[in-house]
Amino acid sequence: MKKETRILHAGSHPERFHGAVNPPVYHVSTVLHPSVAAMETSGKTPFEGMRYGRFGTPTTFALEEAVAELEGGHRSVATSSGLAGITGALMAFLKAGDHLLMVDTAYFPTRKFCDDVLSGLGVETTYYDPLIGGGITALMRPNTKVVFTESPGSLTFEVQDVPAIAMAAHAGGAIVMMDNTWGALTFQPFAKGVDISIQAATKYIVGHADAMLGVITAATPDLWLKVKSSVAAFGHSPGAEEMYLGLRGLRTLPVRLRQHAATALRLARWLEGRPEVDRVLYPPLESDPGHDLWKRDFSGACGLFGVILKPAPKAAVDAMLDGFDHFKLGFSWGGFESLVIPTTGHSIIRTASDWAPAGPSLRFHAGLEDADDLQDDLERGLERLGRGG
Numbered sequence: 001m002k003k004e005t006r007i008l009h010a011g012s013h014p015e016r017f018h019g020a021v022n023p024p025v026y027h028v029s030t031v032l033h034p035s036v037a038a039m040e041t042s043g044k045t046p047f048e049g050m051r052y053g054r055f056g057t058p059t060t061f062a063l064e065e066a067v068a069e070l071e072g073g074h075r076s077v078a079t080s081s082g083l084a085g086i087t088g089a090l091m092a093f094l095k096a097g098d099h100l101l102m103v104d105t106a107y108f109p110t111r112k113f114c115d116d117v118l119s120g121l122g123v124e125t126t127y128y129d130p131l132i133g134g135g136i137t138a139l140m141r142p143n144t145k146v147v148f149t150e151s152p153g154s155l156t157f158e159v160q161d162v163p164a165i166a167m168a169a170h171a172g173g174a175i176v177m178m179d180n181t182w183g184a185l186t187f188q189p190f191a192k193g194v195d196i197s198i199q200a201a202t203k204y205i206v207g208h209a210d211a212m213l214g215v216i217t218a219a220t221p222d223l224w225l226k227v228k229s230s231v232a233a234f235g236h237s238p239g240a241e242e243m244y245l246g247l248r249g250l251r252t253l254p255v256r257l258r259q260h261a262a263t264a265l266r267l268a269r270w271l272e273g274r275p276e277v278d279r280v281l282y283p284p285l286e287s288d289p290g291h292d293l294w295k296r297d298f299s300g301a302c303g304l305f306g307v308i309l310k311p312a313p314k315a316a317v318d319a320m321l322d323g324f325d326h327f328k329l330g331f332s333w334g335g336f337e338s339l340v341i342p343t344t345g346h347s348i349i350r351t352a353s354d355w356a357p358a359g360p361s362l363r364f365h366a367g368l369e370d371a372d373d374l375q376d377d378l379e380r381g382l383e384r385l386g387r388g389g
């Protein structure tokens with residue numbers, strides 16, 4: 001059975017809920033136990049079944065089961081945001097004296113966590129070039145515990161050779177983590193050597209810009225228990241409604257993603273041919289430097305891509321962005337709506353790789369609006385850019 005079919009029903013157990021197709025939203029803190037003996041028994045396996053709201057409810061378990069199916073891993077742990085998933089996974093495996101290899105193109109708040117929090121806890125981070133591949137062996141140290149990947153890279157979209165990195169990391173005794181938010185459904189992390197995959201479910205899984213949610217998935221029972229124990233120790237407890245929205249969004253993920261990707265490819269190709277544009281950063285484009293790796297490792301794409309304009313004054317770029325009808329200015333992505341952000345300047349920090357765009361850079365999310373309408377919006381935007389603001 002195809003994954004697209006399996007995730008329609010993954011984690012749902014109508015027989016437990018009077019036949020209801022979707023699991024109910026459990027609003028729970030206290031769980032009542034029938035006897036002291038039952039309380040003691042549940043304490044022996046605190047993460048199985050209902051013990052206390054913070055450890056999980058049937059809504060949690062349904063979401064976690066469904067995302068594990070999506071990712072192709074052993075089992076998942078839900079968190080209150082994508083960033084909480086990333087920090088929760090890192091904290092489960094790093095302690096004072098350990099070394100972390102972090103991809104230079106990581107989501108910026110991930111980088112900030114390494115610099116501001118992990119450093120204070122005695123964990124040393126080395127950033128590495130996203131295109132390093134098997135060359136990461138040279139950066140491995142005896143105390144390197146985690147190699148963290150994100151592919152394509154945040155804002156600049158470099159595709160990583162995850163299987164080569166994973167092989168080198170494992171040879172050096174480290175585990176491999178991946179922020180797989182862009183590759184939801186289309187990149188199978190565990191088949192490519194990843195041990196822990198994190199989804200910012202806020203993006204495509206929720207898919208409607210109305211909830212914050214993260215999910216960590218582990219390759220094996222041992223890794224899962226480490227993640228779950230650590231996340232539980234920190235007291236993370238994602239909201240019941242949010243988990244339900246994640247589960248609901250997941251059911252339509254394949255059909256939404258196909259549309260997002262088709263529209264993005266059409267817009268990316270069109271933008272590539274425009275005189276105002278220097279480069280389009282979207283691995284499905286044949287012209288993209290990461291295209292071959294993307295084709296080898298991904299079964300599809302999503303609606304998120306970057307654009308580097310030819311040199312232009314800031315006022316002209318601002319006029320282009322301010323005047324869009326459909327591409328709204330806002331952070332996040334993966335919802336039904338088209339979005340754009342300027343990425344020039346301090347929002348892109350690179351210390352281990354080169355980033356020298358010819359002109360201003362932007363990030364677009366192609367939403368579910370009609371592609372003709374979106375292209376017209378871009379065309380009018382490029383006219384504003386040409387008029388100079």
Ligand SMILES: *Cc1c(COP(=O)(O)O)cnc(C)c1O
Nearest residue numbers: 081082083107179181200202213
């Ligand atoms: C948005 C994002 C996150 C963080 O997710 P939140 O739910 O906003 O905390 C992590 N990684 C990537 C690649 C993202 O785009």
